[in-house]
Amino acid sequence: MKIFIDTANIDEIKEAFSWGFVDGITTNPSLIKKAITHYKDKGQDITLENYVKNLLVTAGKGHSVSLEVIGNTEDTMYEEGKLLFKKFNGIAQNVVIKIPVNPETSENGTHNFDGLKAIKKLSADGIPVNCTLIMTPSQALLAAKAGARYVSPFAGRIDDYLRFQNEIPFTKSDYYPKDGLVVNDKILHDNTIVSGVSLVQSIVDIFKNYDFATEIIAASIRNATQAQELAETGADIATIPFPVLKEMIFHHKTKEGMEKFTDDTVEEYKNIFE
Numbered sequence: 092m093k094i095f096i097d098t099a100n101i102d103e104i105k106e107a108f109s110w111g112f113v114d115g116i117t118t119n120p121s122l123i124k125k126a127i128t129h130y131k132d133k134g135q136d137i138t139l140e141n142y143v144k145n146l147l148v149t150a151g152k153g154h155s156v157s158l159e160v161i162g163n164t165e166d167t168m169y170e171e172g173k174l175l176f177k178k179f180n181g182i183a184q185n186v187v188i189k190i191p192v193n194p195e196t197s198e199n200g201t202h203n204f205d206g207l208k209a210i211k212k213l214s215a216d217g218i219p220v221n222c223t224l225i226m227t228p229s230q231a232l233l234a235a236k237a238g239a240r241y242v243s244p245f246a247g248r249i250d251d252y253l254r255f256q257n258e259i260p261f262t263k264s265d266y267y268p269k270d271g272l273v274v275n276d277k278i279l280h281d282n283t284i285v286s287g288v289s290l291v292q293s294i295v296d297i298f299k300n301y302d303f304a305t306e307i308i309a310a311s312i313r314n315a316t317q318a319q320e321l322a323e324t325g326a327d328i329a330t331i332p333f334p335v336l337k338e339m340i341f342h343h344k345t346k347e348g349m350e351k352f353t354d355d356t357v358e359e360y361k362n363i364f365e
Contacts, residue, residue, distance in 0.1 A: 092322050095155075095308065095330035099126040101142075103333040104149050110336075115155040116146070117221070117243070117310070117330040119189065140178075147182045157187045157221045157241075160209075163194035164202055168209035176218045187219045187240065192230045207237040214238030221308065226252075227282065228293040235298065235305040243330070244294055246287025246321060247311035253279045253286070264313055269320045288317065292324040299325075315339040 093114040096107045099122040107113045127142055143158065150156050158179065160171040172188040180186040190210050195202040210220045214237070221241040222234035226249060231242045250267035254260075257279055259272070271278045271285030284290045291309045298307065306327035312318050315338040321329050331339075 092326060093328040094336075095328055096336065097122070097310065097312075097330040097332050099123040099146060100129065100333070101126070101145060101149055104146070107333060107336060108149070108151075108154075113154070114328070115157075115185075115330075116150050117157040117189075117308070118146070119157075119159045119223070120161060143179060144182055147179060147185060150183065150185055152183045152185055154185055155187045155219070156183075156185050157189045157223075159189035159223065163191075163196065163205065165205040165208040165212075168194065168205065169212045172209065172213045172218060172220070173216065176213075187221045188213055189221045189223050190239075191224045192222050192234050192242075193224070207233055210234060210237040210239050214240070223310075225294075226290070227284070228290065228297055231294040231307070232297055235303045239305050241306050241308050241328070242294065243308040243310040244287075244290050245311035246291055246309055246317065247313040249281065249284060249287040249290050249311075250313070253281060256281075266314055266316050269317075287311065288320045288324065291321055291326050295325045 094112055095115040095117050096104060096113050097117050098104060099118040104116060123139070127137060127139060130137055147156055158175050160168045160175065162168045162171050168190055172190065175188055176186055191206050193203050194206050206222070210222055213220050219240040220238070221243055222239040223243045225231050225234065225242050225244040231244060234242045253272070257274060267286055269286050269288035271280065271289070278285055284293065291307065294307055298305065308328040308330050309321040309326040310330050312321065312329060312331050312335055315335060318329055318331055318335060318339060
C-alpha cells in the first residue's frame with residue numbers, strides 16, 4: 092500500500108518524506124489556507140502560487156500531489172482543472188487534479204453529475220484525476236467508469252456521520268469499530284455501510300470484480316488503528332495526516348525493548364563499532 096500525507100504544511104511534508112516511506116501528498120483548499128495562514132502568522136512573506144510551487148518541488152517527481160478545483164459546474168471544473176495542470180505540472184510532473192464526485196450543494200440542483208462529466212473530459216485530455224468526497228460505493232463505481240485515476244472514499248467522515256446521526260458523542264480521533272456499532276440491538280449503518288472501513292472494503296471488492304485501473308485512496312483517516320484496518324482492506328493508497336503517521340510508529344513495548352537493549356550493551360560489543 093502506498094502512503095500519502097494529507098497536509099499542505101511544508102515542514103510536515105519535508106519531515107515525513109525524510110522518513111523514507113511517503114509516496115505522495117493530498118491537499119485541498121482548506122489545508123492550503125491553513126498552511127499559508129500558519130506561515131504568514133510566523134512573519135513569512137508568501138503568495139499562494141509560490142507556495143504551491145514549493146509544495147510540488149518538495150514532493151518531487153514521481154510523488155503525486157492532488158490540487159483541488161473550487162468550481163461546482165462541469166465547465167468551470169474542467170477549465171480550472173486544465174489551468175491548474177498547465178500552470179503547475181511542469182514544475183515536477185506530479186500534479187493530480189482533485190474533482191468532487193458530486194459538486195451540487197442544494198437538494199434539487201442540476202449539477203449532480205457535473206463532477207463526473209468534468210472527470211471524463213480531463214481524463215480524455217490525459218490529465219490524472221483524484222475523485223474526492225466519495226461516501227458510497229456507487230459513487231466510486233461511477234467515478235471509475237468516468238475515468239478517474241484515483242477515488243478517495245472518506246472513511247473517517249462516514250464514522251463521524253454514523254455517530255452524529257445517532258447522537259453519539261465523540262471526538263475526531265476516537266476509534267470506530269470496523270464492523271460497526273450496535274445500539275438498541277441494531278447495527279448502525281448508512282445504506283448497509285457500517286463504518287468507514289466497510290465503505291473502503293466494499294469499493295475494493297467492487298473494483299476487483301471489474302478489474303478497474305482506478306486506484307483507491309483511503310482518506311479521512313482518524314487514528315493508527317483505522318489506518319491498519321484500511322490496509323487490511325487492500326486499498327491501494329492511504330492518505331494520512333501527519334499526527335496519525337507519528338502515532339503509527341510508536342508502541343511502548345518497542346520503546347521498552349530499546350531501553351533494555353541499550354542498557355545491556357557491553358563495552359566489548361560497543362568497541363566493534365569504533
